[in-house]
Amino acid sequence: MGKTQIKNNIRTLRFFHDEMTQQALAEKVGVTRQTIIALEQEKYSPSLELAFRIALAFDEPLTSVFSYGPSRRF
Amino acid sequence: MSFQQKNVTVSLVNFLLILGFYLIRVTQLIRTESFTLDKIIWVWISIAVIAVVVTIIGTILTHIISAIIEFVKTGNEDPKIEDIEDERDQLINLKGTRVTYTMYSLFVFLAMLTYAFGQPALVMFTLLILCGVLAQIVGDIYRLNLYRRGF
Known part of the structure; x- marks a missing residue:
């Protein structure tokens, strides 16, 4: 349990999208705010479908949002 | 805390209360030496009825309290509960259910062992419902742990 191997840049991308709130992102991708919190804290690995929906919400390719293993964040 | 997390907490409290009721009732039956099969069947029925009623009331109360908290926080008269x-x-539900069934299988096996080792069937029946309640409690604790620590 604890941190997953899937890293993400959701917090950074929210910042660059006019400081989008967690609630707004949650509503956009159809999950609860708690799931977005868990994703940002890397306590939950999303399904492939949810990962694509998040990438679409930011209008970014999947690999810009998610990466596997220890990787550098922008 | 999400609404689903609150529901699991309510379920955990329900089953802890039911466990307490069950243990008190069985202890009373043993003390008054009226520990018979028909009395235990009545305890089974009352446990099932209490579990259903308390779960329904608990879910309704969770909705009402969540709406009140949301109203106090936002001042919105028509609060939106997530x-x-x-x-x-x-996924957490599935993992919790798996733990509940695994524990229940293990407990039932242990309850059946008491019968195999010469205890009366009454003891096995008494333990069976206890096993169900305990398995549900373990499953709920596991769910809450997954919500808190992540996976």
Whole structure:
């Protein structure tokens, strides 16, 4: 349990999208705010479908949002 | 705390109360030496009825209290409660259910062992419902742990 191997840049991308709130992102991708919190804290690995929906919400390719293993964040 | 997490907490409290009721009732039956099969069947029925009623009341109260808290926080007279169940909730539920069934299988096996080792069937029946309640409690604790620590 604890941190997953899937890293993400959701917090950074929210910042660059006019400081989008967690609630707004949650509503956009159809999950609860708690799931977005868990994703940002890397306590939950999303399904492939949810990962694509998040990438679409930011209008970014999947690999810009998610990466596997220890990787550098922008 | 999400709505689903609150529901699991309510379920845990329900089953802890039911466990307490069950233990008190069985202890009373043993003390008054009226520990018979028909009395235990009545305890089974009352446990089932209490579990259903308390779960329904608990869910309704969770909705009402969530709405009150949301109203106090936002001042919105028509508060929106985030009671959707997303993929994370479903996954946690599945994992919790798996733990509940595994524990129940193990407990039932242990209860049957008492019969195999010469104890009366009454003891096995008494333990069976205790096993169900305990398995549900373990499953709920596991669910809450997954919500808190992640996976």
